[in-house]
Amino acid sequence: MRYPQGGGLTAERRAFREHIRMQAAELFALGHDNAAIAKQLRVSVRSVQRWHQAWEHGGTPALESKGQASRPKLSxxxxxxxxxxxxxxxxxxxxxxxxxxxxxxxxxxxxxxxxxxxxxxxxxxxxxHGFSHQVPARRAIERDEEAVTGWVKETWPQVETPWRRSGPGSASKTKPASR
The missing domain is CATH 1.10.10 (Arc Repressor Mutant, subunit A)
Structure with missing residues (x-):
């Protein structure tokens, strides 16, 4: 899972996960089995076991979200x-x-x-914060368009390797002829 904001979950996602833990706390109070709770909430049994242990030691407040995992380096x-x-x-x-x-x-x-x-x-x-990669709006004054065009037409095709072979190839990675 890729996290936004450089790490941690969004506030909405933290709230969603906290809601699931609160549902688990209600089911703990009713005496439901960990495996049944895991199946009902569609989470792992191990997570429910951790939540149950925390709930036994600290009650429902122990299952509340603690906020972001880390603060940004720059305020x-x-x-x-x-x-x-x-x-x-x-x-x-x-x-x-x-x-x-x-x-x-x-x-x-x-x-x-x-x-x-x-x-x-x-x-x-x-x-x-809204910054993005940017490409210069103007070309350099010193740029020689004729030289660039000539290089692209003459030099680049010699440097670039062709994508396809002219003869038949093989999909086998072990066959020397396929390289």
Missing amino acids: EALFEVLEQELAKGPVAHGWPDQTWTLARIKTLIGRRFHKTMTLSAIAQMLHR
Whole structure:
């Protein structure tokens, strides 16, 4: 299962799972068997056994949701500061061009907030806040369209391997002729 928000469940999904645990608590109070509860709620017997043990020690409150598994590394206030820093551009932070990369953002977070994050966590955080991968709106001024067209027509076909063989092949991975 892929989780949104870079880990953990959505609030709706947490509430749904808590509702199932509360149904199980009602059935525990009525004295139902763990296997019967698991079948009725369509969950594993092991989960019901864990819930039952928690219910016996702490009652129904022990089955309530504890909230998100982890908090984000950057709070909303820190993310606003990060947004302001990103708006200044990479050149203002010492990079030679105006391209933000995940590695550069990771370095900026480390310098500014003294926190470390993985590149994927940074990408998920940015996506959560509405950022997306962007392609430059304009082509470089130095771009030579004739050279690009010539390279695509002449050089690329020689570099690219053909998708299909000209002769018959084999689906066998063990047959040397199929490679």
